[in-house]
Amino acid sequence: MLALENVHTYYGKSHVLHGVSIRVEAGEVVGLLGRNGVGKSTTLKTIMGLVRPSAGRISFEGQDITGLAPHRLARLGIGYVPEDRRIFRLLTVLENLRTGLDRAEVTPSRRQELLEKVYASFPVLRERRHQAGGTLSGGEQQMLAIARAMMLEPKIVLLDEPTEGLMPRMVAHIREIIDVLHRDAVAILLVEQNVPLTLAVAGRVYIMEKGAVRHHATATELGANAAVIHQYLGV
Amino acid sequence: MTRSATASYWTGFAIALGVLVVAPFVLPEFWRRFVTEILIWGLLAMSSDILIGYTGMVSFGHSAFFGLGMYGAAAALLTVRPPDLWLAILYGLVGAGGVAVFVAYFATRLRDIYFSITTLVFSQIFYVIIFTWTELTGGENGLTFRQPPLAIPGLLSAPFTPVTLHWFVLAVVTASYLALRRITQSPFGMVLQAIRENEPRTRAIGYPVERYKIVAVMLSGLFAGLAGVLYALQNKFAAPDFVFFVVSGEVVIFNVMGGMGTLVGPVAGAAFFFLLREGFSRFFTEYYLIPVGVIFTLMVIFVPQGLLGFARRALNR
Amino acid sequence: MPFDQILIQLINGIVSGMILALVASGLTLIFGIMDVVNFAHGELFMLGAYAGVTILAATGNFWVALLAACVIIALLGAALQVVALRPLVGRDPLTTILATFGISLVLQNYALWQFGPVARKIQEPFTGHFRLFYLEYPWYRILIAVLSAAIIGMLWLFMKYGKYGIWIRATTQDRIMASAMGIPVPLVHTAVFAIGAAMAAASGVLFGPLVGVNHAMGLDVILRAFIVVVVGGMGNLGGSILAAIFISLLEALASIWVSPAQAVIVSFVVLILTLLFRPTGLFVPTPK
Numbered sequence: 153m154l155a156l157e158n159v160h161t162y163y164g165k166s167h168v169l170h171g172v173s174i175r176v177e178a179g180e181v182v183g184l185l186g187r188n189g190v191g192k193s194t195t196l197k198t199i200m201g202l203v204r205p206s207a208g209r210i211s212f213e214g215q216d217i218t219g220l221a222p223h224r225l226a227r228l229g230i231g232y233v234p235e236d237r238r239i240f241r242l243l244t245v246l247e248n249l250r251t252g253l254d255r256a257e258v259t260p261s262r263r264q265e266l267l268e269k270v271y272a273s274f275p276v277l278r279e280r281r282h283q284a285g286g287t288l289s290g291g292e293q294q295m296l297a298i299a300r301a302m303m304l305e306p307k308i309v310l311l312d313e314p315t316e317g318l319m320p321r322m323v324a325h326i327r328e329i330i331d332v333l334h335r336d337a338v339a340i341l342l343v344e345q346n347v348p349l350t351l352a353v354a355g356r357v358y359i360m361e362k363g364a365v366r367h368h369a370t371a372t373e374l375g376a377n378a379a380v381i382h383q384y385l386g387v
Numbered sequence: 388m389t390r391s392a393t394a395s396y397w398t399g400f401a402i403a404l405g406v407l408v409v410a411p412f413v414l415p416e417f418w419r420r421f422v423t424e425i426l427i428w429g430l431l432a433m434s435s436d437i438l439i440g441y442t443g444m445v446s447f448g449h450s451a452f453f454g455l456g457m458y459g460a461a462a463a464l465l466t467v468r469p470p471d472l473w474l475a476i477l478y479g480l481v482g483a484g485g486v487a488v489f490v491a492y493f494a495t496r497l498r499d500i501y502f503s504i505t506t507l508v509f510s511q512i513f514y515v516i517i518f519t520w521t522e523l524t525g526g527e528n529g530l531t532f533r534q535p536p537l538a539i540p541g542l543l544s545a546p547f548t549p550v551t552l553h554w555f556v557l558a559v560v561t562a563s564y565l566a567l568r569r570i571t572q573s574p575f576g577m578v579l580q581a582i583r584e585n586e587p588r589t590r591a592i593g594y595p596v597e598r599y600k601i602v603a604v605m606l607s608g609l610f611a612g613l614a615g616v617l618y619a620l621q622n623k624f625a626a627p628d629f630v631f632f633v634v635s636g637e638v639v640i641f642n643v644m645g646g647m648g649t650l651v652g653p654v655a656g657a658a659f660f661f662l663l664r665e666g667f668s669r670f671f672t673e674y675y676l677i678p679v680g681v682i683f684t685l686m687v688i689f690v691p692q693g694l695l696g697f698a699r700r701a702l703n704r
Numbered sequence: 705m706p707f708d709q710i711l712i713q714l715i716n717g718i719v720s721g722m723i724l725a726l727v728a729s730g731l732t733l734i735f736g737i738m739d740v741v742n743f744a745h746g747e748l749f750m751l752g753a754y755a756g757v758t759i760l761a762a763t764g765n766f767w768v769a770l771l772a773a774c775v776i777i778a779l780l781g782a783a784l785q786v787v788a789l790r791p792l793v794g795r796d797p798l799t800t801i802l803a804t805f806g807i808s809l810v811l812q813n814y815a816l817w818q819f820g821p822v823a824r825k826i827q828e829p830f831t832g833h834f835r836l837f838y839l840e841y842p843w844y845r846i847l848i849a850v851l852s853a854a855i856i857g858m859l860w861l862f863m864k865y866g867k868y869g870i871w872i873r874a875t876t877q878d879r880i881m882a883s884a885m886g887i888p889v890p891l892v893h894t895a896v897f898a899i900g901a902a903m904a905a906a907s908g909v910l911f912g913p914l915v916g917v918n919h920a921m922g923l924d925v926i927l928r929a930f931i932v933v934v935v936g937g938m939g940n941l942g943g944s945i946l947a948a949i950f951i952s953l954l955e956a957l958a959s960i961w962v963s964p965a966q967a968v969i970v971s972f973v974v975l976i977l978t979l980l981f982r983p984t985g986l987f988v989p990t991p992k
Binding site for chain 3: 496500515639671676679688
């Protein structure tokens with residue numbers, strides 16, 4: 153469904169991605185592991201059109217999407233949950249959700265349905281719906297960031313380190329949400345540092361090093377291969 | 388600079404200077420005056436380049452310094468008998484310097500756009516004061532006075548002719564250019580450029596950035612005031628129109644058109660602007676700013692490095 | 705202390721403050737969302753007034769002229785944004801001040817060329833007066849203040865509750881995340897520029913009957929608007945509106961004792977004091 157073929161990305165003069173190729177099939181959860189600074193986040197940003205690849209091709213559902221503006225990609229069904237969450241801090245929780253919900257093709261009843269669904273998954277967001285996003289706790293902001301992306305009714309969600317800096321209870325909650333999305337047949341490309349979590353939720357895993365994919369295996373295979381995990385991730 | 392680059396720089400400098408020295412003999416009256424005037428506006432443009440090009444602060448208030456230079460010269464020439472050239476320069480520099488202290492102190496607290504707006508507002512303060520203080524400044528009509536003689540104490544004293552005025556202007560502008568060039572290449576100039584490139588880092592290294600900026604604004608103001616004195620000498624009047632911010636806007640235009648951060652570029656920009664004005668005035672009469680404004684806007688978008696930068700790139704290709 | 709005079713000047717101050725607030729809120733809206741200091745904003749105000757003059761002459765109806773002027777200048781603003789400012793996205797914000805300065809030169813001289821140097825007059829929609837101490841105070845001035853307040857109120861409601869208002873606020877806070885949420889950011893930028901232009905045009909037409917319409921009227925307005933926007937805190941809509949009224953009130957009171965030309969200095973002094981003691985703006989509650 154989503155395919156990167158030999159994608160190269162630069163930040164100014166520094167070459168960050170050296171020919172990354174990744175595939176995600178419909179409804180599949182794919183993990184993307186690697187140490188800090190190997191280009192995982194850049195890979196997601198490149199998919200989302202926030203940085204333009206200098207070479208290579210990105211396609212989504214058979215359509216070439218290389219170089220498309222981010223808002224078009226969002227409308228095609230790619231949801232993005234960035235590493236630093238990037239909540240609209242001065243907007244209320246409900247307004248944050250409305251940024252993705254207020255699309256012409258969504259009927260009012262469907263809007264209500266989507267909101268109810270998200271509130272069911274994240275009851276705290278219903279309580280806080282009239283509170284400014286900036287006043288939420290870190291974990292709540294992470295939920296809002298995921299909920300906001302779900303408003304787009306995405307076919308795939310790009311999740312960038314959703315559990316970073318969260319308490320264990322929150323991590324468990326995020327994991328449940330990933331499972332919920334998976335049950336709804338939403339594909340997920342999950343960037344993580346948390347290896348056990350990734351192995352538990354993902355079907356397949358890519359491991360990156362120095363801006364390129366170095367290893368590719370099913371989560372089960374990788375779970376059995378402590379040497380590879382140690383070599384690339386140091387754990 | 389390598390030795391050959393240095394040599395070719397000084398060769399170019401000597402040729403340009405030589406051409407400008409003999410220009411009044413070959414040019415007809417109108418163009419002779421035109422060249423003298425461009426030298427004066429060129430000096431004003433260079434003075435603002437210290438801020439725009441080297442320190443990264445776009446001043447929209449250079450008319451205040453220029454205008455105070457004019458009124459300072461007028462004050463000397465109207466109150467002191469007999470009129471003295473050097474006293475006019477001194478008064479002009481004091482006037483512009485006084486304003487510069489004021490502007491530098493307040494405006495350098497702000498960065499980027501805030502600095503631009505503040506300088507613009509400051510120049511308007513002085514405009515309003517000059518415009519409404521009729522008893523002292525002549526208000527809307529300004530002040531007219533007689534040209535002082537070209538005097539070098541103990542050597543000569545003769546009335547200015549168009550040719551000697553041109554040479555005098557050329558001498559002052561050339562000396563100012565060399566001084567400014569020296570300043571921009573000095574350690575002080577390097578700090579200014581560091582501020583332009585990365586202000587927080589320059590501060591972090593330990594440079595008192597605010598103090599450097601204040602000195603930069605003062606220097607810039609003094610040279611702008613000198614240009615104002617020259618303009619007053621050439622035209623024998625001081626008028627509030629030259630304190631109005633439209634003049635400041637033109638100075639910014641010179642910089643953008645010629646190439647910021649090159650000193651020579653803004654002078655070329657001034658020449659280009661006045662040539663455009665002459666050319667378009669024939670078809671557009673007083674509405675020449677319509678095409679000139681269009682060209683300026685296009686240059687901001689497509690040739691941000693200005694004529695000089697563009698020429699340099701074309702030569703290096 | 706001449707109490708009646710002070711009261712009259714207070715009312716005058718509020719009237720001109722509301723007009724200024726209309727111009728400044730457009731300016732600050734544009735700055736907040738795209739970091740563009742629109743030097744040409746005064747010219748949009750001036751061209752709005754001229755559009756009002758022209759349409760009023762053709763239709764004879766002030767309200768039609770007001771509305772049509774807003775639409776025309778909004779379209780002009782949108783066109784200018786697309787042509788001159790879109791290519792500058794991502795460059796130093798200072799280049800936008802230069803580009804819009806170039807545009808202001810063109811527009812101002814275009815107006816001089818098209819309409820000539822003689823000031824035009826807009827006939828106010830009604831000429832009633834009411835007795836205010838020793839003065840016959842025109843109702844029209846009161847109407848200006850009310851209408852400006854209504855337009856600003858509508859803007860506020862739109863920003864607070866409207867779908868596109870939320871888009872605009874989201875884009876102002878985080879352009880990149882807004883686009884990742886499917887908000888067409890370039891379109892939002894153009895639309896905001898058009899809204900700001902329309903507000904400038906509205907104030908130009910409303911202000912027209914009080915003074916003559918001429919090609920240089922934008923200069924004075926843009927200068928005040930800049931002061932207001934800095935004093936109110938750049939990009940802060942509420943702050944700009946308060947600052948506009950505050951400064952206009954001070955100037956109106958000052959002009960009891962000095963000439964209006966000198967009263968301008970009062971606002972300069974306010975600006976300097978603001979810069980000295982509250983450089984982020986007088987009316988800033990919390991940074992964004």
